[in-house]
Amino acid sequence: xxxxxxxxxxxxxxxxxxxxxxxxxxxxxxxxxxxxxxxxxxxxxxxxxxxxxxxxxxxxxxxxxxxxxxxxxxxxxxxxxxxxxxxxxxxxxxxxxxxxxxxxxxxxxxxxxxxxxxxxxxxxxxxxxxxxxxxxxxxxxxxxxxxxxxxxxxxxxxxxxxxxxxxxxxxxxxxxxxxxxxxxxxxxxxxxxxxxxxxxxxxxxxxxxxxxxxxxxxxxxxxxxxxxxxxxxxxxxxxxxxxxxxxxxxxxxxxxxxxx
Numbered sequence: 001x002x003x004x005x006x007x008x009x010x011x012x013x014x015x016x017x018x019x020x021x022x023x024x025x026x027x028x029x030x031x032x033x034x035x036x037x038x039x040x041x042x043x044x045x046x047x048x049x050x051x052x053x054x055x056x057x058x059x060x061x062x063x064x065x066x067x068x069x070x071x072x073x074x075x076x077x078x079x080x081x082x083x084x085x086x087x088x089x090x091x092x093x094x095x096x097x098x099x100x101x102x103x104x105x106x107x108x109x110x111x112x113x114x115x116x117x118x119x120x121x122x123x124x125x126x127x128x129x130x131x132x133x134x135x136x137x138x139x140x141x142x143x144x145x146x147x148x149x150x151x152x153x154x155x156x157x158x159x160x161x162x163x164x165x166x167x168x169x170x171x172x173x174x175x176x177x178x179x180x181x182x183x184x185x186x187x188x189x190x191x192x193x194x195x196x197x198x199x200x201x202x203x204x205x206x207x208x209x210x211x212x213x214x215x216x217x218x219x220x221x222x223x224x225x226x227x228x229x230x231x232x233x234x235x236x237x238x239x240x241x242x243x244x245x246x247x248x249x250x251x252x253x254x255x256x257x258x259x260x
Contacts, residue, residue: 010037010197011085011165013058013076017067020053027053029221030067040191040198042208045218046243051201052169054218058199059089059167071165085165088158092170094150096142096157102129103138106157115161124160131193132156132186148179155186159194166190168200172207184210205244209233217243 013035020028028050035041043051056062058069060076069076071085096105106125110116116124129135132152142150151171158166171187172180184204188211191198202208208215209229217224217232217240224239232240 010195011072012037014070018064019066020064027221031223033216033223033226035199037197038195039213040211042200042202042212042215044202044208044215049218050221051218055167055169055201086161086163087165088161088163089167090154090158090171092173094154096150096153098142101139101141102153105153106160110160128156128159148175151183163196165197170202172204187211
């Protein structure tokens with residue numbers, strides 16, 4: 001029986017006292033915040049601050065040691081939650097099937113789960129490719145695509161289930177500034193077009209300040225602050241300034257040695 005997905009309202013996410021350790025290493029330390037329906041919420045922080053582990057707890061790939069993640073008041077660590085509240089993730093490395101064409105990458109999950117009839121599936125794939133300006137790439141393979149195009153295919157694939165929540169893991173990593181700006185614009189546009197909640201893990205200040213409703217800044221597994229982009233830009237907090245506007249001391253002997 002055909003189970004064509006329908007457009008649903010955007011999801012709400014609540015993080016309540018989330019703690020996660022690996023052995024003796026405390027990665028997430030009693031984190032709490034909420035992501036509102038329809039919001040684009042960006043999680044930033046230096047390497048090792050716990051951003052990717054937090055994302056994995058939201059998607060259910062990791063389970064908290066303490067606390068919980070709720071998506072529309074349902075426990076994110078229970079697999080059924082991500083079927084009741086449709087969730088997609090765009091992985092940092094895109095995670096496309098290299099042996100499949102772009103078309104078949106988009107069609108794979110809906111085809112395996114009988115979400116559409118054959119004719120509906122073709123129409124949905126073609127429509128989604130068109131939204132991401134990928135129609136001409138339908139019969140190409142991932143190895144034939146640029147990094148930016150692979151990111152766009154990964155985003156297109158995430159839309160095939162009509163998600164209520166999309167998670168993005170470093171969507172602009174390894175892209176040049178122009179393509180990074182393009183991906184940022186795509187995320188913002190899709191958020192409005194599909195009325196989906198977006199949670200973006202990124203180290204990219206341009207992306208955060210251009211698309212975010214709010215930004216959470218993580219340091220050492222803790223939420224240092226949550227603010228709107230303009231509030232971050234005007235902040236005199238030393239940690240915010242250090243992360244968003246780092247300065248290089250050219251008088252540092254180490255710097256001089258590297259550039260001598």
